[in-house]
Amino acid sequence: MGFYPTASGPAKVAPMTGQRLSEVLDGALAPCLDQLLTPALVIDLDAVQANIAATIARVGGEDRWRPHLKTSKQAVIIDLMLDAGLRHFKVATCDELGLLLRTAGSRAVDVLFCYPAQRASLTAVLALARAHAHARVLVLADSPAHLDAIAAWSRALGHTSPLPVMLDVDLGMHRTGSIPAEWRERPSVPEPLVLAGLHGYDGHLTWAQREQAQLGYDALVELATALCSGPAAPAPSTLELVTSGTHSYAHALDHPGLRAGAWRHSVSPGTIVLSDRRSHAAERDIGLRQAAFVATRVISAGPDRVTLDAGSKAIAPDVSPPSCAIVDHGELEPQRASEEHLPCRVQPGAASPELGRLLWLIPEHVCTTVNLYREAVWIRGGRYVGVGPVGASGHGCGLPDTSLVKPPREG
Ligand SMILES: Cc1ncc(COP(=O)(O)O)c(C=O)c1O
Structure with a gap:
């Protein structure tokens, strides 16, 4: 994508197309939206590559990072x-x-x-x-x-x-x-x-x-x-x-x-590769691009409230709320999440997004958020390019897998 969305400030507009970040992300996932289950971790590989190159330049060479x-x-x-x-x-x-x-x-x-x-x-x-x-x-x-x-x-x-x-x-x-x-x-x-x-x-x-x-x-x-x-x-x-x-x-x-x-x-540094809301100083220093997003949908709407399907099992809750920002939706204020639900207050007078609407979250803490996912959806050049494993998320115990062996019965 030919623009620099920021983790901290309001999203910028793509210079070539004039589109807002949420529109570009919506467009990238349009071909697979009918099948895409949310919440989903979405990684912009162009932004990852740009962040890696910019960090190497900032620290003064590959060997210093x-x-x-x-x-x-x-x-x-x-x-x-x-x-x-x-x-x-x-x-x-x-x-x-x-x-x-x-x-x-x-x-x-x-x-x-x-x-x-x-x-x-x-x-x-x-x-x-x-x-x-x-x-x-x-x-x-x-x-x-x-x-x-x-x-x-x-x-x-x-x-x-x-x-x-x-x-x-x-x-x-x-x-x-x-x-x-x-x-x-x-x-x-x-x-x-x-x-x-x-x-x-x-x-x-x-x-x-x-x-x-x-x-x-x-x-x-x-x-x-x-x-x-x-x-x-x-x-x-x-x-x-x-x-x-x-x-x-x-x-x-x-x-x-x-x-x-x-x-x-x-x-x-590790966070720098994906960037998050907490990395705003490094983002300004290096010119980082936001590379990790959580795609979520509106699953419930009430008076002055919408609820998204991105609770604490989708956006890590290890920071005080709000644990994320909603791209291009300053009128929605994320509240404290429960496991599968993120209620958001709608600012008075603002229109609520409709049920089923896809929204984009930027985590406050990306490292613990990535760790919640088994798979990531990849976009490149503003297009969906595939899905792959988050190979080292969670914790394995190191013992051999015995799932094909029936556990012994008691007695
Ligand atoms: C030992 C160690 N080194 C490096 C890092 C990287 O820090 P950051 O993710 O803030 O770049 C961490 C972060 O937790 C760490 O624990």
Whole structure:
């Protein structure tokens, strides 16, 4: 589509056709509307591609971006990233790791499993790494004790080849990782682990908290410098410092110590690929296009109220209401959703959309919304082009599928 709809402001008009965004989206899905069940996740692949290219340009090259795949979770989007030259990724689940490795095929990727692995998930990670030996798979240590545990589990699992590890540094988010002082006391890592870098994710900070972000990066750089001093210390050029998501990458890109060191510095925004209502600062900074929508229909209408078929099982409710905006319908105010229903107040004097009318939602939080879907509908060039799986949505348990075996009866 030849225009830049925004997640935050009112939708812009397509310059070539003068159409509103909702009209363009309606037109794209017109051929399949009779069969399309709503709510449906709809991905504009042109917008995804534009966001990937714009982000690579903003961060200064493919090697400086290690996108987190927890947002997109789809092979078609991973393929677009690989086509754009990206080779470094982050994942949080074994499903995301498996999807990346399968999608990359013979393309050698470098992927950080950026979640504190426990014995079962480490077993799955190592099995995937063995099955895709040309990929570099890194693990994350939460604390010195966890570092020792990963090393011991790896040895017990028969993994003796070097396993790259990043130390998770708590820069103030207080979610995972250990503070720099704790890591300073553990300068070496046990075999088969090899120190590959530091991971400092500052998801607690916003676009406005530049000074606080820079203090965190100062601490990360000091720790990296300390770990690289001493006779048996790793050379700084062998390390990578990974920081920042969509709400703070701009602070990290400007930090002189991160930029100037001999280490490689990368940022790891994920939301940026699809964009959402919360990413308005990055959207303005990079010129992001909204790439993910939820198609919904009006299923009930009352006085000053319409209800859409997009409840909390269609738009993630992990933000305070409203959890979405309705494209080109400022007169409709989304209220608190129930599981399958989204009631919307109609502003006084405004006309209500008719029953069955297709509307378009932009999620406040796209990552958790995508995770609710098994399939996504793709549009390209303003046209419907297909449907594909959201291959890493939800959670698998890792055990073999026994659905063809009847569970034993009691007694
Ligand atoms: C460890 C880690 N890295 C990177 C990201 C990416 O952040 P965003 O989706 O805001 O770009 C997240 C988001 O939750 C995260 O938890």
